[in-house]
Amino acid sequence: MRQYIGHESQYFGVEEHRLVGGKGDGMRLLQVRNGKGLEFTVSADRAADISRLSFCGMNMGYFALCGYVAPAYYDDREDGFLKSFTAGFLATCGLTNAGSPCEDEGETLPLHGTIGNTPAEHIYWESDEKEIRIHAKVVDARLFSHKLVLNRTIRCSLEENVFSIEDGIRNEGDAAYPVEVLYHMNMGYPLLSEKSLVYIGSDSVEARDGRAREGIGEWNRMREPEAGFEEQCYYHRFSGEGKAGVFQPEEGLGLLISFDSENLNYFTEWKMMGVRDYVLGLEPGNCHPDGRRKMREDGTLKILSPGEETKYRFRVSMVKGADAWERLTK
Numbered sequence: 001m002r003q004y005i006g007h008e009s010q011y012f013g014v015e016e017h018r019l020v021g022g023k024g025d026g027m028r029l030l031q032v033r034n035g036k037g038l039e040f041t042v043s044a045d046r047a048a049d050i051s052r053l054s055f056c057g058m059n060m061g062y063f064a065l066c067g068y069v070a071p072a073y074y075d076d077r078e079d080g081f082l083k084s085f086t087a088g089f090l091a092t093c094g095l096t097n098a099g100s101p102c103e104d105e106g107e108t109l110p111l112h113g114t115i116g117n118t119p120a121e122h123i124y125w126e127s128d129e130k131e132i133r134i135h136a137k138v139v140d141a142r143l144f145s146h147k148l149v150l151n152r153t154i155r156c157s158l159e160e161n162v163f164s165i166e167d168g169i170r171n172e173g174d175a176a177y178p179v180e181v182l183y184h185m186n187m188g189y190p191l192l193s194e195k196s197l198v199y200i201g202s203d204s205v206e207a208r209d210g211r212a213r214e215g216i217g218e219w220n221r222m223r224e225p226e227a228g229f230e231e232q233c234y235y236h237r238f239s240g241e242g243k244a245g246v247f248q249p250e251e252g253l254g255l256l257i258s259f260d261s262e263n264l265n266y267f268t269e270w271k272m273m274g275v276r277d278y279v280l281g282l283e284p285g286n287c288h289p290d291g292r293r294k295m296r297e298d299g300t301l302k303i304l305s306p307g308e309e310t311k312y313r314f315r316v317s318m319v320k321g322a323d324a325w326e327r328l329t330k
Contacts, residue, residue, distance in 0.1 A: 045120070167311065185281065205219055225276075
């Protein structure tokens with residue numbers, strides 16, 4: 001293939017851009033294309049998360065009205081996180097806390113932690129004949145407190161429409177410290193609509209609260225946008241490989257997320273069918289989103305010893321055609 005092109009960007013590659021104007025002014029974005037219909041944007045200044053994802057020209061993720069918001073505008077007080085929650089396809093939550101704000105052992109922890117509003121210290125990419133690899137280092141640390149380092153590798157195949165993320169989280173401090181991580185992946189229109197097919201291959205499903213119990217019989221059915229809709233969250237349990245995805249039958253396109261359910265042993269479905277707030281979260285993690293204190297009380301909190309590293313990985317496969325969808329979700 002290379003003998004036909006001058007610059008690789010004719011077909012695939014990574015290009016770096018900077019935003020101009022608004023609250024996203026100056027943010028670094030890496031635009032990734034694999035030449036087979038898969039395109040996504042890595043937000044270097046937001047933990048190297050994936051802000052946009054499309055396949056064969058169709059948008060896959062949800063993008064909040066606040067748009068791109070630089071870390072300088074982050075507000076960790078009460079629900080201030082929501083003012084800069086771009087969502088995007090992937091928003092990493094953690095590493096000190098995931099979910100509800102709380103106080104744990106004297107430490108005040110904000111909604112979903114701070115890693116998602118932290119710029120990468122260092123980011124670069126490389127490629128060969130088979131894949132593009134993006135490497136990023138993000139530091140979640142505080143003087144006299146925790147010292148956690150996230151090393152992320154994003155792999156984008158040049159042979160098939162698949163990408164994966166592998167995170168290594170290391171405790172570089174001198175004391176044991178909890179680690180929570182939740183991969184908040186957000187499906188949006190036109191992938192997501194009342195006609196979408198939602199698949200979560202779990203063994204069991206549990207409503208988070210009374211509001212979720214009202215709709216547990218239709219946890220996998222989407223509806224039209226509804227004014228005043230209150231979110232519903234469901235906790236799923238898997239055995240073996242975890243799989244979850246969405247397929248848009250009108251377009252014949254979709255995606256499937258796969259992960260190790262023993263390693264990422266919690267999975268949250270966030271169903272939000274509001275007007276302009278129309279999104280389905282498919283969220284593997286090492287915790288549920290009820291806050292770190294609750295995990296400690298339950299005896300399920302993950303602790304990293306000094307010098308210890310833990311790794312998490314998931315894969316996202318693009319799906320084209322109803323036959324492929326049925327085959328992958330059997």
